[in-house]
Amino acid sequence: MQREPIPLADPGAQMRLCEESMRSAFDRVLTSGRYILGDEVQAFEREWAAYLRAPYCIGVGNGTDALALALLAVGVKAGEEVITVSHTAVATVAAIGQIGAIPVFADIDSRSRCMDPTHLPGLISKNTRAIVPVHMYGQPAPMGQIMAVAREHGLKVVEDCAQAHGATLGGQAVGTFGDAAAFSFYPTKNLGALGDAGAVVTNDPTLADSVRMLREYGWRERYVSRMVGRNSRLDELQAAILREKLPFLDRNNTRRRLIAAAYTQALRTTTLVAPAQIEGTEHAMHLYVLECTDRPAFERFLNGAGITTGRHYPFAVHQQPAYAGRIRGSRALPITDALYRHLVTLPCFPELRDEDIAYISETLLQWGSQNRAKQGHAISPTAERVIR
Numbered sequence: 001m002q003r004e005p006i007p008l009a010d011p012g013a014q015m016r017l018c019e020e021s022m023r024s025a026f027d028r029v030l031t032s033g034r035y036i037l038g039d040e041v042q043a044f045e046r047e048w049a050a051y052l053r054a055p056y057c058i059g060v061g062n063g064t065d066a067l068a069l070a071l072l073a074v075g076v077k078a079g080e081e082v083i084t085v086s087h088t089a090v091a092t093v094a095a096i097g098q099i100g101a102i103p104v105f106a107d108i109d110s111r112s113r114c115m116d117p118t119h120l121p122g123l124i125s126k127n128t129r130a131i132v133p134v135h136m137y138g139q140p141a142p143m144g145q146i147m148a149v150a151r152e153h154g155l156k157v158v159e160d161c162a163q164a165h166g167a168t169l170g171g172q173a174v175g176t177f178g179d180a181a182a183f184s185f186y187p188t189k190n191l192g193a194l195g196d197a198g199a200v201v202t203n204d205p206t207l208a209d210s211v212r213m214l215r216e217y218g219w220r221e222r223y224v225s226r227m228v229g230r231n232s233r234l235d236e237l238q239a240a241i242l243r244e245k246l247p248f249l250d251r252n253n254t255r256r257r258l259i260a261a262a263y264t265q266a267l268r269t270t271t272l273v274a275p276a277q278i279e280g281t282e283h284a285m286h287l288y289v290l291e292c293t294d295r296p297a298f299e300r301f302l303n304g305a306g307i308t309t310g311r312h313y314p315f316a317v318h319q320q321p322a323y324a325g326r327i328r329g330s331r332a333l334p335i336t337d338a339l340y341r342h343l344v345t346l347p348c349f350p351e352l353r354d355e356d357i358a359y360i361s362e363t364l365l366q367w368g369s370q371n372r373a374k375q376g377h378a379i380s381p382t383a384e385r386v387i388r
């Protein structure tokens with residue numbers, strides 16, 4: 001019997017599981033008569049800040065706006081440089097461009113797949129104003145080293161936490177290390193809304209005040225624009241839904257890690273490279289991304305077995321048509337350039353059934369046994385390309 005393909009993500013499954021509480025959130029908002037920036041938004045801001053142990057949270061329209069508004073609030077001006085990574089969702093770089101700033105790319109570390117802080121000093125110019133590390137796939141970036149470089153050079157740090165809700169570094173939640181942090185609650189994220197939603201988190205009351213004004217025309221009081229702001233408001237329905245789902249975030253992250261552990265165990269007998277386990281960090285496992293030397297054949301094998309796979313991302317940002325050749329100040333990015341060609345994402349979401357996890361693990365083992373003879377080495381494809 002033909003089995004239904006196992007999807008890469010299934011945000012509908014989570015909504016169906018908590019349909020009752022979703023409906024109660026919907027009813028609450030419907031009858032409240034207030035649909036944007038009301039009590040639900042305020043409550044969610046308090047609850048998300050409390051979860052992270054951060055003093056301030058400001059709900060905004062989406063994760064890209066959260067980054068752009070945080071960058072504006074920390075003082076980045078048009079024409080100034082912001083160092084980030086090219087191995088990220090294009091949104092990180094789009095946000096920098098949105099405020100007229102210039103992205104500069106640091107290479108990544110091949111194990112963490114996050115910003116390699118040793119490259120930062122060589123990229124800093126008199127025009128550099130901020131650093132945006134991305135906690136890629138849910139893996140915390142090395143914030144201690146990044147903050148040390150930033151402080152030494154008087155730079156601001158805005159963490160891109162769009163893929164890392166609940167990830168920790170030394171027991172501390174990501175999003176609480178930098179001057180500010182940006183979260184996305186896009187429906188497939190570890191904490192996902194029913195549409196677009198985002199938030200800025202910060203320890204700094206002045207910065208929080210600026211973001212609050214920037215998200216709504218520069219208003220502190222209605223109709224008085226104290227700064228040139230925008231419209232990036234969080235709506236009540238998204239906030240109410242996020243409030244219903246937040247109590248399940250830790251449990252869902254634990255389930256994601258369990259799925260990841262099953263895949264990693266299966267990969268041990270293959271030459272496929274699992275995400276590294278980095279000491280002192282707790283991965284949010286937003287995406288389970290492995291490395292494979294023979295990607296097209298591996299994808300065909302899995303897809304043929306009814307397992308959907310993904311590529312996050314098909315290109316690094318500096319190779320995207322809109323950005324190619326237009327990134328000023330970047331040096332060579334050998335790890336970034338090598339990595340994206342080998343990445344394959346496997347289904348990893350909390351509602352994935354036990355039998356699907358077992359089936360995917362079994363299929364990985366099968367790939368391993370069929371290819372062991374052909375691939376007599378176990379070096380990371382990334383390392384291999386860079387060494388050559």
Ligand SMILES: Cc1ncc(COP(=O)(O)O)c(C=O)c1O
Nearest residue numbers: 062063064089091092162184186
């Ligand atoms: C790393 C990263 N940064 C930023 C964003 C932007 O979030 P949003 O889609 O909510 O604008 C995303 C979401 O896709 C992301 O994955």
